[in-house]
Amino acid sequence: MSLKAKAWAVGVGLAGIGEAPGMSHLDLTALAVKQALDEAGLELGDVDGLFAANLQNVFAPLNVAEYLGIHPKVSEGTQIGGSSPVAHLMWAALALDAGLCDVALVCYGSNQRSAAGRLLSPSTGEPLIYETPYGPRYPISSYALAASRHMYEFGTTREQLAAVAVAARRWAELNPLAFMRDPLSIGDVLDSRMVCDPLTVRDCCLVTDGAGAVVLTRAERARDGAKPPIALLGIGQAHWHRQISQMPDLTVTAAGESGPRAFAMAGVGPRDIDVAELYDAFTINTILFLEDLGFCAKGEGGPFAASGAIAPGGSLPVNTNGGGLSCVHPGMYGIFTVIESIQQLRGEAGERQVKGAELAVSHGNGGHLSSQATAIWGTAAAV
Amino acid sequence: MTGPDQAYADFLAAGRLCLQRCRACARHVFFPRVLCPHCGHGELDWIDASGKGTVYATTVIRRRPELGLPYNLCLVDLEEGVRLTSRVEGPAPEAVRIGMAVKARIIEQDGAPLVVFDPA
Numbered sequence: 001m002s003l004k005a006k007a008w009a010v011g012v013g014l015a016g017i018g019e020a021p022g023m024s025h026l027d028l029t030a031l032a033v034k035q036a037l038d039e040a041g042l043e044l045g046d047v048d049g050l051f052a053a054n055l056q057n058v059f060a061p062l063n064v065a066e067y068l069g070i071h072p073k074v075s076e077g078t079q080i081g082g083s084s085p086v087a088h089l090m091w092a093a094l095a096l097d098a099g100l101c102d103v104a105l106v107c108y109g110s111n112q113r114s115a116a117g118r119l120l121s122p123s124t125g126e127p128l129i130y131e132t133p134y135g136p137r138y139p140i141s142s143y144a145l146a147a148s149r150h151m152y153e154f155g156t157t158r159e160q161l162a163a164v165a166v167a168a169r170r171w172a173e174l175n176p177l178a179f180m181r182d183p184l185s186i187g188d189v190l191d192s193r194m195v196c197d198p199l200t201v202r203d204c205c206l207v208t209d210g211a212g213a214v215v216l217t218r219a220e221r222a223r224d225g226a227k228p229p230i231a232l233l234g235i236g237q238a239h240w241h242r243q244i245s246q247m248p249d250l251t252v253t254a255a256g257e258s259g260p261r262a263f264a265m266a267g268v269g270p271r272d273i274d275v276a277e278l279y280d281a282f283t284i285n286t287i288l289f290l291e292d293l294g295f296c297a298k299g300e301g302g303p304f305a306a307s308g309a310i311a312p313g314g315s316l317p318v319n320t321n322g323g324g325l326s327c328v329h330p331g332m333y334g335i336f337t338v339i340e341s342i343q344q345l346r347g348e349a350g351e352r353q354v355k356g357a358e359l360a361v362s363h364g365n366g367g368h369l370s371s372q373a374t375a376i377w378g379t380a381a382a383v
Numbered sequence: 384m385t386g387p388d389q390a391y392a393d394f395l396a397a398g399r400l401c402l403q404r405c406r407a408c409a410r411h412v413f414f415p416r417v418l419c420p421h422c423g424h425g426e427l428d429w430i431d432a433s434g435k436g437t438v439y440a441t442t443v444i445r446r447r448p449e450l451g452l453p454y455n456l457c458l459v460d461l462e463e464g465v466r467l468t469s470r471v472e473g474p475a476p477e478a479v480r481i482g483m484a485v486k487a488r489i490i491e492q493d494g495a496p497l498v499v500f501d502p503a
Contacts, residue, residue: 134468250458
């Protein structure tokens with residue numbers, strides 16, 4: 001069974017990108033939901049499928065539905081880290097195709113920056129007893145270990161890692177919503193404070209507030225909205241481990257499975273993709289996902305990034321909103337890879353617009369390089 | 384009944400680094416559990432590990448000076464084929480290298496036994 005083009009994004013919303021003092025994560029979520037429904041020409045009462053996970057509510061769909069005053073027939077809240085909202089697209093498409101619901105809402109919000117000023121992570125509340133006595137600093141230490149291994153095996157350099165952050169910043173300079181837009185150089189990244197070798201603070205994502213929402217319907221209803229509907233052409237998931245010590249090879253992520261599954265469903269390949277939104281919690285992530293999704297060979301991610309290929313004007317626009325590194329990262333970033341793909345394919349990304357973009361990939365990562373979820377999007381012309 | 388986590392901790396407290404080995408597929412297992420993640424078999428025997436390993440990945444965790452000195456965090460592959468989170472003691476944290484041969488040692492930390500490694 002294929003879920004190709006069974007679900008169409010008809011509305012997206014963003015709220016509180018950057019700093020939103022005084023607002024709760026549910027306030028921000030609701031603002032994003034309202035915007036997404038307005039775009040779609042739908043009302044809250046039309047939503048009968050809810051897909052939500054966050055870092056503040058164990059029973060997130062219950063909190064979100066209660067706040068919004070909706071009575072969903074389908075509720076899904078699988079929490080597999082930052083990739084969750086991308087993974088939820090699989091269940092939303094399945095539920096829509098099966099007729100279990102007619103309007104699916106995928107949403108996420110966090111006030112991480114204003115409320116706490118630090119990462120609210122399930123990792124801190126769930127001791128991993130064979131790791132925590134050694135004082136890991138979750139999640140960065142796990143990603144630093146992966147970076148160390150990539151450098152050892154492939155000769156990846158700190159300058160190549162820094163090139164990922166610089167490319168993200170150059171995109172952010174073109175996005176008025178992005179939280180950090182000051183110019184950033186390779187030297188700035190290398191000279192900033194070392195947090196976990198080889199990663200400096202500029203190799204790390206932001207800590208911001210923010211929320212995002214996506215409304216999806218079946219094809220027959222998708223043409224009713226004000227915006228061009230964007231089709232979910234392919235979706236894939238994979239995960240192999242929870243703890244970084246259990247990851248079989250720190251240079252190979254499960255995106256090597258989720259990506260091919262999504263591409264196969266969509267009937268397209270990496271070479272066909274016009275724009276890629278890859279969950280960049282740390283600079284090593286982008287390099288790993290470029291490789292594992294097939295945009296370059298294993299071990300070539302560093303040189304590929306350093307060549308300028310992923311920056312504005314490059315051959316593969318990556319993280320065109322500025323990414324988690326420079327645009328927004330409220331604890332879990334996955335929903336923002338989805339929203340930026342849709343905005344690019346609608347042709348409404350302003351100065352950062354990738355001209356003529358028809359196919360986009362949204363890739364979510366969760367845990368400690370643990371869970372991977374890949375979505376392929378297309379315009380109506382690309383279906 | 385002693386579960387696998389407690390059994391592992393009891394061995395450590397007695398000065399032994401022990402791993403599980405699957406009675407069916409003979410592969411070693413860490414972290415401790417009640418079934419083999421390689422083949423699903425339910426009988427796992429405890430064996431004494433050699434303690435010999437190789438650093439697989441390494442980092443230095445930096446802190447604000449008032450919170451203490453930087454320290455090493457690494458992953459060590461034991462020759463039995465399992466990987467542990469640990470640290471290498473002795474060398475400066477940034478001098479710990481991937482590929483370095485190391486040997487396990489059991490210390491006490493915060494009142495509990497803990498496995499660390501020394502350069503071999």
